Amino acid sequence: MNLSWLDDFLALASSGNFSRAAEERHMTQPAFSRRIRALEEWLGVVLFDRSSHPAVLTETGEWFRSVAQEILTRVARVPDEARAVADASSATLRLASTHALSFTFLPGWLRSLESRTTVGPVQLVSDVLQQCESLMLQGRVQFLLCHWHELVPGRLDPAGHRSVKVGGDSLIPVSAPGNDGRARHVLSSSAGGRVPVLAYSTESGIGRLVRALRGTALEQANVEQVFTAHLASVLKTMALDGRGVAWLPLSLIGDELAGRRLVEAGGAEWKVEVEVRLFRSQAALPRAAEAFWQAATHAAQ
Known part of the structure; x- marks a missing residue:
């Protein structure tokens, strides 16, 4: 079904006149009539009684008018809702941390950063390091907090990731x-x-x-x-x-x-x-995540 058929339907339901509705929809009457017929065929029902002049809605047509209005109203809200979801997503910090640090280091560290920046919603995944590294490599988290030693390389390629010491x-x-x-x-x-x-x-x-x-x-x-x-x-x-x-x-x-x-x-x-280190990707992060990284970096100096 083409969503524009719903606008065609509502225009005809308003006037009952095919010529006037076609003009309102900026098309010829034959083309307009074919679109109304296509909508009826897609639904498998008759929406208009064409034996009367002007055409009137059938009982099913009356029901469908409210459905069509609801669908178009819902569709009109989608861009605003999508932007709201995107904004919420960009404001949410996605952080993976090893279990031990989640219980001990993380709460106080986050609290200390709140004096430097606004720490918005945090989505924490607490797991073993191997799984946390996988989440980081898959791009499913923005940051990884873990114990680290310079003589023990992890799975995060230094060329693709940055890190900062945030504790010991x-x-x-x-x-x-x-x-x-x-x-x-x-x-x-x-x-x-x-x-x-x-x-x-x-x-x-x-x-x-x-x-x-x-x-x-x-x-x-x-x-x-x-x-x-x-x-x-x-x-x-x-x-x-x-x-x-x-x-x-x-x-x-x-x-x-x-x-x-x-x-x-x-x-x-x-x-x-x-050391306790915070890792991130070299790629650009959403604004809230970049602000969080800057606050963590400055706090570590």
Whole structure:
């Protein structure tokens, strides 16, 4: 169906005169009549009683008049609604963040940026780093927040992405304390028994960092991987339960360390100092996203 047929129909419904309606619609009467007939054929009903002069609407035609008006009114609103959707979309910040940072770093960081710019609606995806990187590469998010180390390359090509350091963190091997208050499990190459380790799955960004930066030392130590998960919060729970040693971000376990519910399970050589980085594409972003990036960049200086 051609939408202009609805205007033809309403013009004829108003006057009942084919010649006058055709003139109003800037076409010949034969051409106008063919369009009215085409509309009736598309609907499969008769809209006008042509035996009377002027032509009058059939009962179905009366019903269709309100339908035609409603359709045209709805269509007329579409451009304004489309622009409203586009404006809302451009104002919404689409951010992916790893689970650990979503729970700890992100809320306070966003709050600090609000003093520099208007942070509009935020659409957050909290997931493992591998999935967050995929969302970034697919263009489904504008920003990615994650732990990062210069010696551990990620999946985001530096030529196609920019990043800025927005914070720092430490990955610390911890264990529940024993009765003497010291770590129940301690990382040491000379340990008498095998040290149970709570490990991250391959999808985990923290796991990627630990394997790359401390993997060789772990291979040389007397350890046994007893549990694997992709969430730091899960490994934290297992560590609190005394199940083994886990590398956990300081941002996640500050209270537990202060309260001695978790204690360090190795010397300084086992710690990993990392950055918290915000990534974006090199391509231009909507105005609100560019303002957010500028605020994050200035705050980091």
